[in-house]
Amino acid sequence: MTSLVSLWLPIVLSAVFVFVVSSLIHMVLQVHKSDYSKLPDEDGVLDALRQRGAAPGQYVFPFVASMKEFERPEVKAKFERGPTGFLVLRGRDCMNMGRALGQWFAFCLVIGLLVAYVGGLTLAPGSEGMRVFRITATITIMAHAFSSVPDSIWKGIRWATTWRFVFDGVLYGLTTGATFAWLWPAAA
Secondary structure, three states, X not given: OOOOHHHHHHHHHHHHHHHHHHHHHHHHOOOOOOOOXXXXXXXXXXXXXXXXXXXXXXXXXXOOOOHHHHHOHHHHHHHHHOOOEEEEEOOHHHHXXXXXXXXXXXXXXXXXXXXXXXXXXXXXXXXXXXXXXXXXXXXXXXXXXXXXXXXXXXXXXXXXXXXXXXXXXXXXHHHHHHHHHHHOOOOO
């Protein structure tokens, strides 16, 4: 067993390295550029949402309050007529990149902390580097790569978009695994 305190450096550095890799993916390579599309008549849709006072939040349409409502003919007709979907409305400050990047970095730190916790429970100080890499990379891949799969299953997000996020997560896992393998404490 390896103490969590002795893993503070790989926790912090893995978060920094994942942050850098994600910045390269999103800003330099722009892998996710095609993840979103523009609404037809975007200005008209936005005006309609404003006029009706749509507040920030998550919406589903057509909305049904219970499974019983699915049996009603008028509800079935709404689904057959379409469109159906999910809509997330954000507040005016949604482009506060400083806050979003700060939250992303904090998330990366939490993932690093959890990887260190599990790695510390399963690996002794002085463990062989490839073993440290395999275990910590696997844990990180599970945390980052598969978090968006349910969005394709339940919300209809295109699978191509999800696979790009899975790819990102694999890169984050490899980055974190390499960091932990490099900085794993030696045997006492």
